[in-house]
Amino acid sequence: MSELGGVASGLFGPYSIGSMTVRNRFVMAPMTREFSQCGVVSDAAPEYYARRVRGGVGLVVTEGIVVDHPAAAASSRVPQLHDEHTRSAWGDVVDAVHAAGGAIIAQLWHVGLDRAARAAPHPDAPSLGPGTWFGETRHDRRAMTAADIDDVIDSFARAAQAAEQVGFDGVELHGGHGYLLDQFLWEKTNTRTDAYGGDPCNRSRFPAEVVSEIRHRVSREYPIVFRLSQWKSIDLGARPYPTPAVLDAALGPLVDAGVDGFHASTRRFWTPEFEGSDLGLAGWIKKLTDAPTITVGSVGLDGADFVDAIVSGAGAQPDSLTRVSRMFERGHFDLVAIGRALISDSDLVEKLRGAHDAPRIPFDARDLLTLT
Numbered sequence: 001m002s003e004l005g006g007v008a009s010g011l012f013g014p015y016s017i018g019s020m021t022v023r024n025r026f027v028m029a030p031m032t033r034e035f036s037q038c039g040v041v042s043d044a045a046p047e048y049y050a051r052r053v054r055g056g057v058g059l060v061v062t063e064g065i066v067v068d069h070p071a072a073a074a075s076s077r078v079p080q081l082h083d084e085h086t087r088s089a090w091g092d093v094v095d096a097v098h099a100a101g102g103a104i105i106a107q108l109w110h111v112g113l114d115r116a117a118r119a120a121p122h123p124d125a126p127s128l129g130p131g132t133w134f135g136e137t138r139h140d141r142r143a144m145t146a147a148d149i150d151d152v153i154d155s156f157a158r159a160a161q162a163a164e165q166v167g168f169d170g171v172e173l174h175g176g177h178g179y180l181l182d183q184f185l186w187e188k189t190n191t192r193t194d195a196y197g198g199d200p201c202n203r204s205r206f207p208a209e210v211v212s213e214i215r216h217r218v219s220r221e222y223p224i225v226f227r228l229s230q231w232k233s234i235d236l237g238a239r240p241y242p243t244p245a246v247l248d249a250a251l252g253p254l255v256d257a258g259v260d261g262f263h264a265s266t267r268r269f270w271t272p273e274f275e276g277s278d279l280g281l282a283g284w285i286k287k288l289t290d291a292p293t294i295t296v297g298s299v300g301l302d303g304a305d306f307v308d309a310i311v312s313g314a315g316a317q318p319d320s321l322t323r324v325s326r327m328f329e330r331g332h333f334d335l336v337a338i339g340r341a342l343i344s345d346s347d348l349v350e351k352l353r354g355a356h357d358a359p360r361i362p363f364d365a366r367d368l369l370t371l372t
Helices: 045-054 084-099 146-166 180-185 205-217 244-257 281-289 306-312 322-329 340-344 348-353
Strands: 015-017 020-022 026-028 059-066 103-109 127-129 141-143 170-177 224-232 261-265 293-296 335-338
Touching: 020 103, 026 045, 045 059, 045 084, 059 084, 084 103, 084 146, 103 146, 127 180, 146 170, 146 205, 170 180, 170 205, 170 261, 180 205, 180 224, 205 224, 205 244, 244 281, 261 281, 281 293, 340 348
Parallel strands: 026 059, 026 335, 059 103, 103 170, 127 141, 170 224, 224 261, 261 293, 293 335
Antiparallel strands: 015 020
């Protein structure tokens, strides 16, 4: 293994997805902070993101940005991209990241059924999903009609158009963790008997239609990344893709619709996904689709419990990333996303590269509320 600063040197080389080229393979993972007043990203956001880029990160994935649909958000403190004011604020973030030498993609988000009762900013809007079941979450809920599906597809597509106009280098669709797109992909939340339910291919139809409409409205090479996971916020042990064949069936429509890359969210990136293989989720996605993949899940954490790390930042100490290096060298993934460890130390990537040995920045729990 060729290493630089204790990490495979290839991780510091450039990589392209569609029209976007990033300077290295390190990604800042999306982390919702709920610091946005009335949907406007805070004045501190440009420096928050640019600081991690100056610390060595090549690509930033923003915190979740809710699409312009009444049931999309579970809080008025998450950012939007709906109007001139919110777009101008994000433009400042994009400019700061670009000036620091990084690329940035906007994560587009609809929470679907994952809303508390009377959730702002539209407390009277019922939660929408493929059906109405979502564990013990209590809110007015109803299954999406054909008109609802069209409205949400349009909301995602308009958000992607806005992202390109603002200057984002691409978009990521949040199709994991039990949010709306994932609710269609998961058989426990999608019990529909129409064209949007049934087998894994049909359950992918709605997310694929979202991708297809975005592809029609943005530039031809504009990158579309799709984030997915096995685990859900209400069931950490969920396995909507129990076999490689099921995973393949779910991914096929997304690739055909125009997805350029996948972001595989796992609790521990190094855990083998299926028996008989050492490939993790990102590795299997890459094997099945040959698409660029990002791995994420406890990267840079020293033995922290996944839930404790999300809630309190426990264990957010950078390790040698030896497993990341070995798996990257074996071709299991193309990029690696780091979340909480970058909150703990914004200069982590530069330290790994051996460029400098700046003092550690103490972990501030206020920087992190929940993982998106």
